[in-house]
Amino acid sequence: MPETQFTSAQVADSALTQPVANAKGVTLQSVTKRYGAVVAVENLTLHIPAGSYCCLLGPSGCGKTTTMRMIAGHEEITQGDIYIGETRINELPPAKRNTAMMFQNYALFPHKTVWQNVEFGLKMRGLSQADRQPRVEEMLAIVGLSQFAHRKPHMLSGGQQQRVALARALITRPQVLLLDEPLSALDESLRVKTRGELRKLQRQFGMTFIQVTHNQDEAYALADQIVVMDHGRIDQVGTPQEIFAKPISQFVARFTGDNNIFMGEVSSVVHDTQGHLIQLAVEGLGTLLCRGDFAQAGTQAACCVRADRLKLRSLSRVAEPEPAVNRLSARITAIEFTGYITRVTLMSEKTGAEMLYKSRTTDLMQTPLAEGQVVAVEWSAADCVFLAH
Numbered sequence: 358m359p360e361t362q363f364t365s366a367q368v369a370d371s372a373l374t375q376p377v378a379n380a381k382g383v384t385l386q387s388v389t390k391r392y393g394a395v396v397a398v399e400n401l402t403l404h405i406p407a408g409s410y411c412c413l414l415g416p417s418g419c420g421k422t423t424t425m426r427m428i429a430g431h432e433e434i435t436q437g438d439i440y441i442g443e444t445r446i447n448e449l450p451p452a453k454r455n456t457a458m459m460f461q462n463y464a465l466f467p468h469k470t471v472w473q474n475v476e477f478g479l480k481m482r483g484l485s486q487a488d489r490q491p492r493v494e495e496m497l498a499i500v501g502l503s504q505f506a507h508r509k510p511h512m513l514s515g516g517q518q519q520r521v522a523l524a525r526a527l528i529t530r531p532q533v534l535l536l537d538e539p540l541s542a543l544d545e546s547l548r549v550k551t552r553g554e555l556r557k558l559q560r561q562f563g564m565t566f567i568q569v570t571h572n573q574d575e576a577y578a579l580a581d582q583i584v585v586m587d588h589g590r591i592d593q594v595g596t597p598q599e600i601f602a603k604p605i606s607q608f609v610a611r612f613t614g615d616n617n618i619f620m621g622e623v624s625s626v627v628h629d630t631q632g633h634l635i636q637l638a639v640e641g642l643g644t645l646l647c648r649g650d651f652a653q654a655g656t657q658a659a660c661c662v663r664a665d666r667l668k669l670r671s672l673s674r675v676a677e678p679e680p681a682v683n684r685l686s687a688r689i690t691a692i693e694f695t696g697y698i699t700r701v702t703l704m705s706e707k708t709g710a711e712m713l714y715k716s717r718t719t720d721l722m723q724t725p726l727a728e729g730q731v732v733a734v735e736w737s738a739a740d741c742v743f744l745a746h
């Protein structure tokens with residue numbers, strides 16, 4: 358079945374797509390959720406600005422869904438407070454919170470038509486047939502499903518069902534829309550297309566969107582603010598660019614990108630015009646130079662360098678690279694062509710540690726590499742990010 362896309366014209370013509378005048382931010386203040394002995398969310402404090410797109414990102418079981426369900430009111434808060442705008446909502450029933458939730462499996466009513474599914478929220482609010490009619494029509498046009506209005510969900514593709522779910526959530530014009538892995542049921546190409554449309558709708562509606570995802574590419578593409586969670590706690594909050602370029606912990610560096618991580622002990626910290634220049638003594642590799650905001654000499658820490666920030670130099674004639682900071686020799690153990698990018702796996706000659714280098718395939722075509730080849734691997738201190746924990 359061909360996918361109908363949202364079109365700019367449909368969206369621009371719609372009165373519904375005027376920004377939600379009363380979009381509200383969400384604030385969590387020291388929020389904890391326990392299930393018996395299990396601490397699902399621990400002392401979480403977070404502000405999500407009004408009208409922004411926030412992604413809660415983290416591995417399975419880190420507490421993302423629980424956090425969202427507490428905001429929606431589907432889960433009681435054990436401790437702490439949640440505010441929508443200025444209003445404390447701890448005790449408000451879900452229907453009074455002015456939020457809407459879009460579920461992973463879409464949770465459409467199977468026996469209702471697309472029209473009836475989308476109309477449902479307005480009916481529950483007691484709007485008359487005459488008032489519902491133009492709003493449903495308009496919403497179906499926005500999501501490009503007008504011609505499917507009388508079909509049942511099982512007669513739609515996954516992408517179309519996803520749009521019905523989105524239309525059903527948006528039609529009541531909630532102040533906050535909560536989305537639980539909304540793209541996970543779609544195949545790769547549709548997922549990429551649909552996330553662009555989701556972002557466009559969020560911008561045009563000016564609504565606060567909070568989305569749960571375990572996929573960092575999705576979070577990078579969609580979010581104004583990414584909240585990286587681990588074991589019920591927040592590890593880092595930042596823009597996609599900050600999370601990508603400046604992870605603050607080993608967990609974030611591992612989870613959000615192809616980072617090479619080195620563990621060691623801080624041997625010196627020098628403050629200069631660009632911040633802190635930190636020396637990290639790494640067993641087997643000597644001293645690495647990295648940059649960070651704060652470090653304390655004598656503490657155990659780590660640093661990371663992204664796979665695309667390494668530089669490789671052939672060592673065909675010289676067995677060892679001349680000694681220098683942030684340089685080591687490594688053997689290429691695998692070369693994986695993935696299209697635009699080629700991934701090169703290396704093994705440090707001294708420590709046996711595995712490293713990853715990523716290059717544009719076209720660049721590698723100029724200076725080909727071969728499995729088994731020994732190369733000098735180097736990187737600048739500016740690209741080497743200090744990780745305090």
Ligand SMILES: Nc1ncnc2c1ncn2[C@@H]1O[C@H](COP(=O)(O)OP(=O)(O)OP(=O)(O)O)[C@@H](O)[C@H]1O
Pocket residue numbers: 392395396397415416417418419420421422423424571
């Ligand atoms: N009703 C429950 N009773 C007991 N433990 C629960 C309950 N719901 C969630 N948990 C536990 O709380 C923790 C957080 O769960 P949560 O569903 O919020 O994680 P998540 O990050 O959304 O994971 P996923 O990506 O797999 O959905 C997990 O350890 C989970 O097992």
